[in-house]
Amino acid sequence: MLTTRRKFVAVSAAAMTSSQFNHATGPGDTIRIGLIGPGGMGSNHLRALVARQDVQVSWICEVDKARLAQAAAEVGKTGREPKTTKDMRHVFGDKEVDAVLIATPDHWHTPAAILALDAGKHVYVEKPCSHNIREGKLLVEAAKRSGRVLQVGTQSRSAPHLQEAMAKLKGGAIGEVLCAKAWNSQKRGNIGKTKPAKPPENLDFEMWQGPAPRGPYRTNMLPSIWRWWKAYGCGDIGNDGVHELDIALWGLGVTTHPERIQGAGGKYFFEDDQQFADQMYCSFEWNPNGTPLKRKMLVYEQRDWSPYVQEGHENGNAWYGTKGMLVLGKASGWTLFGERNKKLAERSGKIDIKPHHDNFFEAIRGKAKANAPAEVGHLAATIAHLGNLSVALGRTLEFDAKAEKFSRDREADALVGRTYEPGHWAVPRG
Ligand SMILES: NC(=O)c1ccc[n+]([C@@H]2O[C@H](COP(=O)([O-])OP(=O)(O)OC[C@H]3O[C@@H](n4cnc5c(N)ncnc54)[C@H](O)[C@@H]3O)[C@@H](O)[C@H]2O)c1
Known part of the structure; x- marks a missing residue:
């Protein structure tokens, strides 16, 4: 009960x-x-x-x-x-x-x-x-x-080779960093189509749902497949994508939310129960009405149906500066290029949870x-949520980054939060 x-x-x-x-x-x-x-x-x-x-x-x-x-x-x-x-x-x-x-x-x-x-x-x-x-x-x-x-x-x-790459970007190795790219291209599975079913005996599904509104159990929710259901997960942009988005923001050097979001995508490949896009192209802009050298952009690309890796890396990042670029594969390392693509430095490395x-x-x-306090996690997760919202609504969104609201867009603003199971002890207040 x-x-x-x-x-x-x-x-x-x-x-x-x-x-x-x-x-x-x-x-x-x-x-x-x-x-x-x-x-x-x-x-x-x-x-x-x-x-x-x-x-x-x-x-x-x-x-x-x-x-x-x-x-x-x-x-x-x-x-x-x-x-x-x-x-x-x-x-x-x-x-x-x-x-x-x-x-x-x-x-x-x-x-x-x-x-x-x-x-x-x-x-x-x-x-x-x-x-x-x-x-x-x-x-x-x-x-x-x-x-x-x-x-x-x-x-x-907390990965030393990433920290080194970020120090290079901050130190001006590629000039002014005006644009970053984060990509998540990999082959995911089809989750099929199911009907409501009885939860397994060993699972307390009531406790599992917690503050989320009550819904039916389905056999394609567990294990781990809940991330493709809106009541429980955030799609792949909030799953693997959020790692790359966080790294992109770090190198871009922004400490606020973006103000303009343009997302395109949808289900291009999977015909199943997944409630999120398997294909996404989203741009996020800081100071979109600013003057040259005062604006920044992050581009996110996602293809969950890709049996090959993109630009040498399954999941990766690139930063484009006025003097060069840095390309990073989370699972492999990074390369720094100067003008005319001259290779200036490279380093291999892997990511581990121990550090x-x-x-x-x-x-x-x-x-x-x-190294990853609440403010940092919130910035990256918000990018994922904003990308999902823009793709779902199918239009450009203007976000009031300070107030964390869509001040002039009621429909989008209603989606800044979520609905909860009424009266549940874990519903966050504020
Ligand atoms: N940092 C990374 O590289 C990385 C990698 C994979 C997953 N993750 C994250 O880890 C989290 C779990 O993902 P997963 O793939 O392991 O999912 P999972 O479904 O395998 O594991 C979640 C576990 O939480 C349990 N659970 C659910 N509600 C609970 C409650 N109220 N109290 C106690 N236990 C509860 C479930 O029964 C399940 O065993 C996700 O948020 C995911 O984004 C992070």
Whole structure:
């Protein structure tokens, strides 16, 4: 049965009080972490966490009984049994917990992260950090008011070879960076067409849906396929695309949302239940009415039906400056070109989650700043949401970047947020 907001207020009030007595996180202390959602990516996180000496996985929270047992057994191999639950409020209410790692589907990211921050926990939340623009804004506010560390799961931010490329761009290696490109071209699968069905026995589908409005279970929602359903995911632009978008923004050097968005695309290939475009071309402009050298543009390309890679890289980025360009493949490395395509520098490298975990734990210990804080995650996720909105509405959007609204476009403005399951304890307020 659904727990009401009133009941939750009591639970979270207890959590707030207990957070004042959070376990210390000095340089030599073990950080106690709760993992929420040990699914596909959550299991990757778990393997990396149990390999660490400075961290103890003290809770596993999972709404699928089989996955819960599997993850608990993984932690058990370290000789320390974790506590287990399907209700994340138990994790947030435990004063011994310092931090949580949230690897649930997207519709839970912001609601769970806000509850955790307000309960005094440090938070690592998977990308995209929000399911919609309004939630991202609320997350930024919650991170600020909590004073806790928030790290978004865009692990490229902690990759040394990417940091080096970004330093080159910032240092003027290609002159003024006026344009960036991010692409996501790969071959995805057809998810088929299904009818509502009974959820599997081992899954608490009520808890899985959480604050999202109640809808039917379908056999092509799990595992991981929920990302193509609007109630739970953000399409591939918010999935793999958001990594490239984040890297593009980083190199472009922008710290605000774009003001003009022009998206084109749709379902060009798949005839199935997917509710998002498999083909997208979107441009995002900063200062679109500005003077030369004061404007910037990001172009996003997505083809989810491509059995070949684009420009040498499955997923990649390019930055175009007034003196040269830099081309980067997330999984391979980057090359810097000067005028007339003269090769000036190159570096290979791969992206791994360990350095991003290291940075998160160092930030908790006060030895570093989070490389992907809420503001950074919110900017990248907002690009994904804006791209989806422009493609879905089929027209150019003018965004009030400061107010985070479509001030002159009611139809678009109604889509800045989402609808929730009425009265659910995890509905984010603000
Ligand atoms: N950073 C990366 O490179 C990367 C890569 C893949 C996925 N991801 C992100 O990781 C997240 C998970 O993706 P996935 O492919 O692993 O999906 P998944 O469906 O395999 O895993 C999600 C897990 O969360 C569980 N869950 C759902 N609601 C829950 C709740 N209320 N409490 C506890 N557990 C709950 C599900 O049962 C499932 O096991 C997504 O947001 C995705 O974008 C990130």
